[in-house]
Amino acid sequence: MNTPHPTPDTEGRIDCEVRGHVLLICINRPAKRNGFTARMFRELAEAYTRLDDDPALRVGVLHAAGDHFTAGLDLPSVAPLMQRGDRAVPDGLVDPNDLGMPRYRRRTKxxxxxxxxxxxxxxxxxxxxxxxxxxxxxxRFSQLEVKRGIMATGGATLRMAERSGLGNAMLHLLTGDEFGAAEALRLNYVQKVVEPEQVLPEALQIAEQIAAQAPLAVVATRLNVLKVLEEGPMAAMHEFETTQKRLANSDDAAEGVRSFVEKRAARFTGQ
Structure with a gap:
């Protein structure tokens, strides 16, 4: 799979490519190790919003041009926003950090x-x-905000402890140390580790597998899992009957039954 061509744009950009029902979203500023500028944050939110709003798109794949995913924030670009308390993501767009903060949309797909x-x-x-x-x-992973005199406010303080436990989260958050893929796998921060040339093909293969499933059921399943984490098992269970009734009356559920009877792959439409 070809890596996207590096951009000469010094501010960087976010590129999008549609492959079937999958939206590939590329962080494109390799000359600066894909350090995020304010413009890139906005364009990333626009790409995530496109994924959620386009009914033909079912799954997103986020990746990066060049040899690195991102070195993090481009502080000269982002610091003025932080000092003013301004938002890098305009109101009404999907928040790539999916924090559920006021005026930000949450991703569903x-x-x-x-x-x-x-x-x-x-x-x-x-x-x-x-x-x-x-x-x-x-x-090479590092949550190094403490080394710059700031705090991680994009979800690391929430999700690292959720995935790996309090002590493991504190170890990496409070020291800002660097750790590798094996440690990230052990801590449940990543799900698969592959050779560098296989990382995007593997992610795309997973996305295509998801895209082949019933879109309404995929979204409902994802949101129910998140509700368990954020509101608890009882809140998630209270949605079982109403969600299953809605899904069972969908065109895709009827297609699921037909495909089972006819012994063929289902052709889901998201209806």
Whole structure:
């Protein structure tokens, strides 16, 4: 699979490519190790919003041009926003960090992330906000905000402890140390580790497998799992009957039955 051509744009950009029902979203600023500028945050939110709003798109894949996923924030670009308390993501767009903060939309469709090389700060937070992460063996992770006098506010303080436990989260959050793909796998921050040249093909393969399933059922399943984590098992269970009734009356559920009887692959439409 070809890597996207590096951009000469010094501010960087986010590129999108549609492959069937999958939206590939590429972080494209390799000359600066894909360090995030304010413009890139906005364009990433626009790409995530496109995924959620286009009924033909079912799954997103976030990846990066060049050898590294991202070195994190481009502080000269982003610091003025932080000092003013401004938002990098305009109101009404899907928040790539999926935090559920006021005026931000939450993503409903699945996101698979392919990380490689340097994956610092916001890179870790973006992958933890996604649903499935494929990491390259050459990954270097660090949540190093404490080394810059700031705090991780993109979800790391929430999700690292959720995935790996309090002590493991504190170890990496409070020291800002660097760790590799094997440690990330042990801590449940990533789900698969592959060679660098396989990281994007593997992520795309997973996304295509998801895209082949019934879209309404995929979204409902994803949101129910998140409700368990955020509101508890009882809140999630209270949705079982109403959600299953809605899904069972969909065209896709009828197609699921037909495909079972006819012994063929289902052709889901998302209706």
């Amino acid at each position: 699945p996101m698979v992330v392919a990380v490689k090389g340097i994956t610092f700060t916001v890179g870790i937070e973006l992958m933890l906000a996604a649903d499935i992460v494929v990491a390259a063996t050459d990954c």
